[in-house]
Amino acid sequence: EIVLTQSPGTLSLSPGERATLSCRASQSVSSSYLAWYQQKPGQAPRLLIYGASSRATGIPDRFSGSGSGTDFTLTISRLEPEDFAVYYCQQYGSSPPFTFGGGTKVEIK
Amino acid sequence: QVQLQESGPGLVKPSGTLSLTCAVSGGSISSSNWWSWVRQPPGKGLEWIGEIYHSGSTNYNPSLKSRVTISVDKSKNQFSLKLSSVTAADTAVYYCARDPTVTQAFDIWGQGTMVTVSS
Numbered sequence: 001e002i003v004l005t006q007s008p009g010t011l012s013l014s015p016g017e018r019a020t021l022s023c024r025a026s027q028s029v030s031s032s033y034l035a036w037y038q039q040k041p042g043q044a045p046r047l048l049i050y051g052a053s054s055r056a057t058g059i060p061d062r063f064s065g066s067g068s069g070t071d072f073t074l075t076i077s078r079l080e081p082e083d084f085a086v087y088y089c090q091q092y093g094s095s096p097p098f099t100f101g102g103g104t105k106v107e108i109k
Numbered sequence: 110q111v112q113l114q115e116s117g118p119g120l121v122k123p124s125g126t127l128s129l130t131c132a133v134s135g136g137s138i139s140s141s142n143w144w145s146w147v148r149q150p151p152g153k154g155l156e157w158i159g160e161i162y163h164s165g166s167t168n169y170n171p172s173l174k175s176r177v178t179i180s181v182d183k184s185k186n187q188f189s190l191k192l193s194s195v196t197a198a199d200t201a202v203y204y205c206a207r208d209p210t211v212t213q214a215f216d217i218w219g220q221g222t223m224v225t226v227s228s
Contacts, residue, residue, distance in 0.1 A: 045155065046218075096170040100156070
């Protein structure tokens with residue numbers, strides 16, 4: 001099983017600041033199959049990034065993804081008030097096909 | 110646009126079977142997508158349970174495989190989850206989601222339904 005470790009667990013930032021979230025895999029992950037999600041309290045997750053760097057439909061360009069192999073990054077260039085949420089990475093690969101990271105909470109400083 | 114809606118009992122007794130259905134609207138379940146179930150215990154992260162294709166092919170999380178059955182009903186445009194021998198550890202919000210074969214990322218989610226396992 002590929003384990004995804006997200007860091008930091010919590011990120012305390014102010015609106016307008018840049019957020020950098022990390023997702024590290026225990027084994028190499030195909031860049032084609034690394035995704036990022038945003039989840040707000042009481043809501044379902046929302047797909048932000050797929051294929052490591054492709055933005056999903058309707059996602060603002062302040063969200064960007066990068067990385068390859070075992071190290072992937074989600075960057076939010078300038079935090080808007082609605083961006084404070086929990087973010088998860090997810091990979092598709094070997095058994096089980098899908099695994100998620102433990103999440104990073106981005107909170108208002 | 111495609112929408113997903115979960116339904117089913119919100120309370121299941123220990124050792125019983127959890128049964129949920131996901132209705133697909135605005136599109137066909139026979140499109141080139143897999144259809145998944147994902148759960149989230151209160152205050153915790155996301156766990157993938159399993160998926161099904163309209164042909165009936167399935168994949169399950171090995172940690173749950175012995176207790177999970179996912180089926181599809183193309184005539185009703187819906188798919189279903191059964192989880193047997195439930196315990197309190199199965200208490201969670203259960204989501205259904207679409208994962209296109211091209212991206213293998215969950216691009217459409219249902220709103221989720223809370224299932225509590227308790228006597």
